[in-house]
Amino acid sequence: MPKPKIAFFSFTSCEGCQLIVLTLEEKLLDLLEHVDIVHFREAMSERSEDYDIAFVEGSITRQSEIPQLEEIRKRAKILVAMGACATTGGVNYLKNYLDMEQVKKIVYKERADKFDTIPTRTLEEVVKVDYRIEGCPIDRDEFVEVTKSLLLGRKPRIPTYPVCVECKLAENVCVFDLGLFCLGPVTRAGCKAICPTYGSGCEGCRGLIDDPNTSAHLNVLKEHGMTVDEAIGRCKLFLGKRTK
Amino acid sequence: MKPQILLKEDLPLLYESLKKKNKVFSVMEKGKGKCVFAETDTFSDPLDAYTPTLLPPKKYLLPQQETLFCFRMGASPSVEENVDVEPQVIFGVRPCDIHAISLLDKTFSLENAENRYLDRRKQTIIVGIDCLHHCDTYSFCETVGTLDVKEGFDILLTDMQSVIPSEAKESHIVEKFFITVGTKKGEEILKEFGKTRDASDAEVEQFNKIHEARKRAFEYRFKTEVANLPLVLAGANEDVTWKELEEICLGCGSCNIVCPTCYCFDVFDNVDLSLNGGERCRQWDACTLKDFAVVATGENFRKSRANRLRHRFNRKFNYLMTKYGQPNCVGCGRCSKVCLVKIDTVDVVNRLIKNKGIGNRE
Numbered sequence: 382m383p384k385p386k387i388a389f390f391s392f393t394s395c396e397g398c399q400l401i402v403l404t405l406e407e408k409l410l411d412l413l414e415h416v417d418i419v420h421f422r423e424a425m426s427e428r429s430e431d432y433d434i435a436f437v438e439g440s441i442t443r444q445s446e447i448p449q450l451e452e453i454r455k456r457a458k459i460l461v462a463m464g465a466c467a468t469t470g471g472v473n474y475l476k477n478y479l480d481m482e483q484v485k486k487i488v489y490k491e492r493a494d495k496f497d498t499i500p501t502r503t504l505e506e507v508v509k510v511d512y513r514i515e516g517c518p519i520d521r522d523e524f525v526e527v528t529k530s531l532l533l534g535r536k537p538r539i540p541t542y543p544v545c546v547e548c549k550l551a552e553n554v555c556v557f558d559l560g561l562f563c564l565g566p567v568t569r570a571g572c573k574a575i576c577p578t579y580g581s582g583c584e585g586c587r588g589l590i591d592d593p594n595t596s597a598h599l600n601v602l603k604e605h606g607m608t609v610d611e612a613i614g615r616c617k618l619f620l621g622k623r624t625k
Numbered sequence: 626m627k628p629q630i631l632l633k634e635d636l637p638l639l640y641e642s643l644k645k646k647n648k649v650f651s652v653m654e655k656g657k658g659k660c661v662f663a664e665t666d667t668f669s670d671p672l673d674a675y676t677p678t679l680l681p682p683k684k685y686l687l688p689q690q691e692t693l694f695c696f697r698m699g700a701s702p703s704v705e706e707n708v709d710v711e712p713q714v715i716f717g718v719r720p721c722d723i724h725a726i727s728l729l730d731k732t733f734s735l736e737n738a739e740n741r742y743l744d745r746r747k748q749t750i751i752v753g754i755d756c757l758h759h760c761d762t763y764s765f766c767e768t769v770g771t772l773d774v775k776e777g778f779d780i781l782l783t784d785m786q787s788v789i790p791s792e793a794k795e796s797h798i799v800e801k802f803f804i805t806v807g808t809k810k811g812e813e814i815l816k817e818f819g820k821t822r823d824a825s826d827a828e829v830e831q832f833n834k835i836h837e838a839r840k841r842a843f844e845y846r847f848k849t850e851v852a853n854l855p856l857v858l859a860g861a862n863e864d865v866t867w868k869e870l871e872e873i874c875l876g877c878g879s880c881n882i883v884c885p886t887c888y889c890f891d892v893f894d895n896v897d898l899s900l901n902g903g904e905r906c907r908q909w910d911a912c913t914l915k916d917f918a919v920v921a922t923g924e925n926f927r928k929s930r931a932n933r934l935r936h937r938f939n940r941k942f943n944y945l946m947t948k949y950g951q952p953n954c955v956g957c958g959r960c961s962k963v964c965l966v967k968i969d970t971v972d973v974v975n976r977l978i979k980n981k982g983i984g985n986r987e
């Protein structure tokens with residue numbers, strides 16, 4: 382059997398998730414035993430339009446990106462959305478709370494009318510996505526887990542439970558007890574609760590779990606002294622369109 | 626062996642002597658007054674200022690995550706068990722947690738022997754520390770009968786001073802621990818340590834008095850006898866309480882994860898990058914989580930948070946209680962304490978009792 386060909390693509394993002402893949406180092410080499418990487422702008426100059434699995438990072442924020450993504454979808458057998466920008470809109474989604482003309486003025490000032498911008502869309506809002514790797518940035522181990530699972534033809538093991546589970550397993554002092562705020566109870570685990578483990582509240586970068594009790598969570602934030610506006614502001618950072 | 630007396634100032638020496646042959650885990654503060662069991666260099670148990678540790682000592686018998694075995698596939702498949710058991714001491718285990726370990730012992734030995742657990746258990750020495758005052762507003766050990774502990778430890782230390790502080794001040798008695806010896810192993814430890822002496826009759830009497838007196842410091846918190854709970858739960862399937870909890874429960878699993886008697890785990894394979902082998906692992910699971918009761922076909926038998934909580938309470942005070950003749954809850958209060966939406970175990974049980982109209986205790 383020929384090795385599956387994989388390609389990496391980047392839309393509006395900091396390209397940090399691709400960098401995370403590169404930091405896999407020796408694991409990446411092991412992976413190359415099983416796959417051919419045919420397109421990876423961060424790491425190589427050759428390009429190929431023939432691939433089986435596409436890992437796509439970034440959100441869609443310009444009209445011109447839509448046909449590009451559609452083209453990738455057409456060619457790839459499997460499309461994996463990689464990172465918060467791709468899966469929830471991530472930080473890019475913040476502009477959707479403003480008017481697009483206003484956004485352009487803020488970013489490009491007097492050159493505003495030279496640029497095209499549309500409200501941020503997640504990849505799923507444009508094409509069908511087969512798998513998601515959440516996080517800002519993604520967790521290396523989860524990237525490996527998804528890739529291995531695709532190669533083995535089985536479902537990746539991605540937590541459906543919230544960050545609190547991993548946080549409790551790590552025996553952390555809950556950051557609410559430290560006087561901080563946390564989105565852990567409604568955010569998908571998989572990051573090993575890294576933020577609470579290092580003493581700061583979860584910002585929700587891995588997106589919501591499937592059945593979050595957001596109203597109960599909002600009450601928790603309020604009881605610990607957050608105003609509703611502050612709480613919503615906090616959720617807007619990463620929980621993107623799902624905050625509404 | 627007769628009960629022993631250990632001078633308080635010699636406690637760190639006992640700790641040191643155990644360290645010679647074993648890994649020793651004891652209680653230390655992790656911050657904000659929260660304690661954890663950890664491998665400590667020197668003895669640091671906050672003795673009097675104790676609240677139940679964030680995670681129970683169960684983690685040394687059934688680790689949060691562990692590798693069961695390694696496997697290779699291909700032409701000559703193989704399986705190699707992962708053995709990582711070594712002699713260990715858990716130092717400073719409280720009565721509730723000793724009872725919890727005894728419950729786990731039953732769980733993992735009665736029907737299907739779980740050898741990983743049992744092997745670790747055999748290699749574990751438990752040094753208990755008695756509680757003389759109520760540790761925390763959330764706990765209710767006396768209610769479920771776990772404050773008194775007769776077995777499940779190798780030795781149990783009881784502070785002979787902190788009960789009657791006013792008397793202690795005037796008295797010229799040196800500060801000391803009364804040691805109840807629970808097992809042969811416990812006896813051996815003390816013999817080898819060699820710094821304890823037999824308790825005098827007067828000291829035995831003092832110890833008994835302390836135990837009698839401390840009961841007054843603990844209140845009974847359920848509105849009916851514990852023995853009635855299976856009946857209460859069995860009749861409460863449609864109780865309105867569950868609907869109310871559906872609204873506020875986060876389904877976050879925290880109450881399970883911190884519970885010393887919860888033992889459910891998930892098993893999964895971690896295939897290595899050769900794609901030709903890997904590890905079979907297990908990790909604590911939690912019945913309040915959404916996917917806990919999902920089966921291979923995708924069906925979820927307990928879709929709502931309310932159903933999952935109802936199941937958890939039934940496990941504690943009905944199903945397993947009926948099986949073992951005692952609640953599968955030792956009243957440590959950890960679950961209530963960590964619950965961000967303040968779902969309190971005693972409170973929930975009392976609501977069910979009240980709704981059933983059989984409350985007979987104040």
Ligand code: SF4
Pocket residue numbers: 544545546548549553554555556557563564565566574577582583
């Ligand atoms: S710190 Fe956050 S993630 Fe951890 S237990 Fe508290 S709320 Fe949950």
Ligand code: SF4
Pocket residue numbers: 516517544568569572573574575576577582583584585586587588
């Ligand atoms: S704790 Fe929250 S913000 Fe931090 S990495 Fe995990 S999901 Fe992202």
Ligand code: SF4
Pocket residue numbers: 873874875876877878879880881913934960963964965966967968
């Ligand atoms: S009862 Fe509390 S701790 Fe347990 S799952 Fe519900 S919200 Fe989480």
Ligand code: SF4
Pocket residue numbers: 880883884885886887941953954955956957958959960961970
């Ligand atoms: S149910 Fe709660 S009180 Fe009972 S043993 Fe578990 S954590 Fe402790």
Ligand code: SF4
Pocket residue numbers: 676677719720721722755756758759760761764765766767771772956957958
């Ligand atoms: S619940 Fe009871 S037995 Fe457990 S630590 Fe508190 S006082 Fe001691």
